[in-house]
Amino acid sequence: MECYIISIELFIIPLLAAIWIMLPAYFPNPVAALCGGGTPVDMGRNFFDGKRIFGNGKTYRGLITGIAAGIGIGMLQMWLSGIYGWETLPLHTFTSITLLSAGALLGDLIKSFFKRRFGKERGAKWPVADQYDLVAGAFLLLLVLDPAWLFANVTIPVFILILVLTPILHRAVNIIGYHIKVKEVPW
Ligand code: CTP
Ligand code: MG
Numbered sequence: 001m002e003c004y005i006i007s008i009e010l011f012i013i014p015l016l017a018a019i020w021i022m023l024p025a026y027f028p029n030p031v032a033a034l035c036g037g038g039t040p041v042d043m044g045r046n047f048f049d050g051k052r053i054f055g056n057g058k059t060y061r062g063l064i065t066g067i068a069a070g071i072g073i074g075m076l077q078m079w080l081s082g083i084y085g086w087e088t089l090p091l092h093t094f095t096s097i098t099l100l101s102a103g104a105l106l107g108d109l110i111k112s113f114f115k116r117r118f119g120k121e122r123g124a125k126w127p128v129a130d131q132y133d134l135v136a137g138a139f140l141l142l143l144v145l146d147p148a149w150l151f152a153n154v155t156i157p158v159f160i161l162i163l164v165l166t167p168i169l170h171r172a173v174n175i176i177g178y179h180i181k182v183k184e185v186p187w
Pocket of ligand 2: 123124130187
């Protein structure tokens with residue numbers, strides 16, 4: 001019994017907190033893949049090295065729909081916390097959901113900038129960077145613009161769980177995306 005209670009305290013609650021915190025950062029990428037397209041963010045222009053700045057995989061429509069989806073899911077979470085008065089789950093704010101959602105796709109955009117500089121084609125595999133760009137982007141924005149929320153909610157165990165969970169979810173969602181033909185490659 002005691003062991004059971006400890007595992008809830010030490011594992012289940014931080015795991016739920018990790019997912020709850022990251023939902024506004026997890027939604028933008030798949031929604032951008034689903035709804036993106038059209039004018040690329042770099043408008044087709046090259047950087048000084050003669051290679052594309054970001055490439056055709058980064059579009060305005062992807063950015064806008066993805067960030068809107070992340071904010072949308074975050075507002076749904078805030079509404080749920082409000083009506084159920086949940087206390088065990090972290091409380092999102094309009095700032096936290098906006099920074100998580102915009103940070104996820106900014107991280108993805110900056111990753112593509114460096115991917116092009118290393119001569120990797122659009123869609124090429126780039127292990128580690130492909131999985132953690134959204135975590136780095138989201139947490140960097142929070143660190144700079146709302147560190148109080150970050151440190152109050154992302155405790156060390158929650159942070160470790162986010163690092164373990166993100167590549168697993170990333171892989172699973174991309175395999176699904178590939179099979180339903182939303183993504184051209186399963187990563
Ligand atoms: N997408 C978009 N706009 C964004 C991000 C993604 O339109 N800001 C869409 C593109 O259609 C893209 C797809 O989502 O091809 C998958 O995203 P991602 O894997 O990040 O892009 P890649 O095509 O792999 O390009 P890159 O090599 O630059 O990562
Ligand atoms: Mg990719």
